[in-house]
Amino acid sequence: MKTQGVILALLLAANSNGLFAQTTDLRGFSSKSSVLQRTLEERFDQQLNAANIGRTIKELSAKPHHLGSEQGKIVAETILKRFKDYGWLDSKIERYEVLFPTPKTRVLTLTEPIQFTASLKEPAYADDASSGQSGQLPAYNAWGADGDVTGELIYVNFGLPEDYDRLEKLGLNVSGKIVIARYGRSWRGLKPKLAYERGAIGCIIYSDPKEDGYYKGDVYPAGPFKNENAAQRGSVLDVMVQPGDPLTPGIAATQTAERILKEDAQSILKIPVLPISYHDALPLLSALDGPVAPESWRGALPITYHIGAGRAKVHLKVASNWNRVSAYNVIAKIKGTVYPDQWVVRGNHHDAWVNGAADPVSGLAALLEEAKAIGALLKTGYKPKRTLVYCAWDGEEPGLLGSTEWVEDHADELSRKAVAYINTDGNGRGFLKAGGAQQLASLVTDIAQEVPDPQTQVSVLERRKSHDLVTGTTLKLKKERFDLNKFPLDALGTGSDYSPFFQHLGIPSLNFEFEGEDEGGEYHTNFDSYEDYVRFKDRNFDYGITLAKVTGRTLLRLAEADVLPFEYADLHVALKGYVQELIKLGDDLRESNAQENRLINEGKYQQAADPLTVFYVPRNKPVVPELDFANLDKAIAALGKSVENVSLRATKALQDKKERAGLSEILYQAERQLLLTAGLPQRPWYKHSLYAPGLHTGYSVKTLPGIREAIEQGDWFEVTKQVDLTAERIQQLAVFLATGLGTK
Ligand SMILES: [Zn+2]
Incomplete structure (x- = not known):
């Protein structure tokens, strides 16, 4: 599976004065640590090898390896052996019966x-x-x-x-x-x-x-x-x-x-x-x-x-x-030396519908190349501050089986410890596409600015921006995209293994992929093969390397930061945008229903409608009331204040180590505050109040899903209820960022 048609979360111009923007230091790092981190990342890059990514793709896609197949088990064991060979000694297979x-x-x-x-x-x-x-x-x-x-x-x-x-x-x-x-x-x-x-x-x-x-x-x-x-x-x-x-x-x-x-x-x-x-x-x-x-x-x-x-x-x-079959997740850990109970988690699935060279092996090959590079750093004395957890999931294709069962199994521990989850699910070539928790948008921007695009040598951020400008369909859209000073981080719906982490447990997540210049029809067929991949996807595995640089940097930044590089100001801006979209959704629906009712009442419907629809007897559409988002606005205003405070606190903590105690926990635990105790209507497993796939529309994200889907269903009583429930979560986020006091 992979994401399809995720809606762009346009973080318009606004707000570049985030926590760490004034300095040339890395976001979340003191001046001294920035120097060390830059060296670490250079050494990481030096370990990456394109030919090796090609060999991994060839080896792991050599035979069909779906969930429950003999070859699927062999692939899992091969991955386990790789982790061990790379120096990840705490590696094992965790098995579920699905x-x-x-x-x-x-x-x-x-x-x-x-x-x-x-x-x-x-x-x-x-x-x-x-x-x-x-x-x-x-x-x-x-x-x-x-x-x-x-x-x-x-x-x-x-x-x-x-x-x-x-x-x-x-x-x-x-x-x-x-x-x-x-x-x-x-x-x-x-x-x-x-x-x-x-x-x-x-x-x-x-x-x-x-x-x-x-x-x-x-x-x-x-x-x-x-x-x-x-x-x-x-x-x-x-x-x-x-x-x-x-x-x-x-x-x-x-x-x-x-x-x-x-x-x-x-x-x-x-x-x-x-x-x-x-x-x-x-x-x-x-x-x-x-x-x-x-x-x-x-x-x-x-x-x-x-x-x-x-x-x-x-x-x-x-x-x-x-049949009930065994799903083999491969889990590899390196314990953090300073914050062992803060986990940075990375995953890509290993099962395929058939051979799966592109989906999933091309993403998995980047993940293994990162693991190899980190292993090489370990041998020269590197010790991560936070714990790194690398995962290769089984049973993603039939419905995120391996990752969901693992997350459900370790829910308590993950809720306490997981700082973030970084996902990929295959890779192509072209433009960086990323989705995720909006407080990570600035970190993604920093990294996209630093990693060069292998084809043009400009940064992957510049390349993406040029693409967005060229493909903007209106002048207004082009202008918005031109003014955007951040990476356009999509909101996440579903379609890959980040869902259990993000939408079930509230663990800040990211999903990365290069795409746009590798169109084809191999997806989930018997010709998603190594031969197809080298001819039509990423011939020299340059984008495999580039993906490993983007994801590896993200992991290392999160693992080593003095203060976690989360910018809640970005989330605050995004939230205001989501509410604007809801207002527009209500207004548009009100206008179009009223227009249709006017036509029906004046007997003009048949002329206005499709000439083919001669059998149709039009029914009056419901009248859409004015929707009251006041509670939501109040909560978002409160969040704005908290965000300013926590930003000040983070800046201070970079100068003064004493200020750091507990701050990173607040920054990564904050997302948990957005979980709805009872979950979303008709689907309690989905607990995140800001992001979910569409219950009636598929993978693509619905932001503020409780409210949005109630509007789309025309259930005005439910709209009011969902506005209150969502506002309560955002208010709680504001309180938590200010005090570190949670309700869970
Ligand atoms: Zn996949």
């Missing part, structure tokens, strides 16, 4: 008007040594229900809520039918979930060449894009409700853990679902009759796209082996 469905039966047949049986096969390629290996998981969507269904086929575009609204306006519904949706625009798991909620009995997801195939460029193996037979695997576990083993919600999936019944698991899908290639989708879509699909619904197959439903019928039969 449910993991693998395909037993996959049948898809068009039964009317003509017979066609889908091949459901990805071919081997002559230029790709691993593409024909045994032990590959075929294309399937893990956690779809077992089922044997026959029904009319209906095309639902991307299967988004607005697509179903459009169908309704066309007088069509999916009840009792089998939907076919194209990949893209939303997280795959939402497609069958929304189809099920609307009464569909089965779901087929295919890759249309428009988003993912010949329309984009040359197809594999001639080029990097998806060819007609490749299909995207992936999980449809409802991680928006809760990631991790679905049978042990909230607790670790140890051998003896008490498990719920599969039938009671909240996050397992209720209808069968199957991903297919565009070769297999073409006969199905060709057989559809009914209305011609609206223009925006048409893909790039050589047919007139129809919606159905009518003559085309399909038979879909899917069954899985619902």
